[in-house]
Amino acid sequence: MINTQERIEVASSAVQEDSEIDLGILLELGSIGAGHAATSLSDILQETITISVPKIHTLQPHLLPGFYDLHDRPTTAIYLHLNEKYGMDILLTFEEMEARKIAAMMNMCGSVEELDPAMETSALQELGNILIGSFLTSISDFIGLTLLPSTPETVTDGFDAILDNFLIKQSIDSESALVFETRFMRNGTDAKCILIIFPTQELKNLLVEKSKSMMGI
Template sequence: MSFSFDNLSSLHLDILKEIGTIGAGNAATSLSKMLDRRIDMNVPEVKIAEFKDVEDIMGGAETPVVGIYLEFSGDICGTVLLVLDVISAKHITALLLGNACSDGLKRDFSEIEISALEELGNILTAAYLGAISSFTGLTIKPSVPYFACDMLGAILSVPMIKFGQTSDKAMFIETDLINGTERFRSHFIVIPDMESFPLILKALGVV
């Protein structure tokens, strides 16, 4: 029987949330070391959302955002998309580069800012995929990250086109990066292909 997101039970979602929580903790630790300051993350909220609803959850199709796109392969395959609003992305690059925050209303990013955000995507993705790998024993290799700054609808169109023929849903993780009193909302969209989800659940012993 082919896999459907509708087959996921509350137990499955609890396990996926636990993996997300551990991945977030790993990512916060990596960022703290990178910045030499304490960075926290709140407990991620994990949802299974239809593509058509994701835009509304994240502020609407016309919202200007930064997207960091990666694919992963190995024992399982799929796509990861990290989405930040432009103001948060500007603040985070300032932290990463040790600069004063530039105007968040400006949507242009310098090459060094783009490199910093791609590295952020690398860190967060490696932490999350590493958590899945540790739980399951599956080999997972992320690709080189790709940066884009555009309207949310355009950013989301890439994974929607790639996976829309096999599924109309994705695993949607929402969390905040916390630096003292500053909170930066991040949206992490993980889209394993349909053949990968049963492998993940089987490796976790919950199928």
């Protein structure tokens, strides 16, 4: 556990720009988490899951919808956040039909038509718990910092409409959003699930500092 003094020192360096080394460390942390999340997803679905090479983007929040260019694509999102002390929004987005297929598989339904809406929501929240839980636990284990997520919420709507809630928060806090992104593919299909994470500057600094201390840098 990090002590209070350490937290204050880390928070006070929040105004520093992210160096390439720091971004590299964050990317490595995210890759560890994404690998574990993919394994969890594979265990749940009993299918081969591949992940794209994780990426970190630093760009102005309002440019993100244009960057993804998905606009009104029907999307199901599972949203979790870390507690207030660390602050991080986590968004796991699926193409709507892909989310329904996965929920049907989790409920042992033969097709999406057999899926009860309440069971669909419940299955997707469970999926979010397992995937994000796995992602965060692997990072926690690596750097020795407890990261506990909130209860998941799900929403189905257009991609941009879902994203704008988070981008508003980002644009209040900072000129640029740091976005960690990885894509999961089931049975080699096109990327249908995107994990997007918005860490606060304080959490970024904390993760980097803890990682550096673990690696003796």
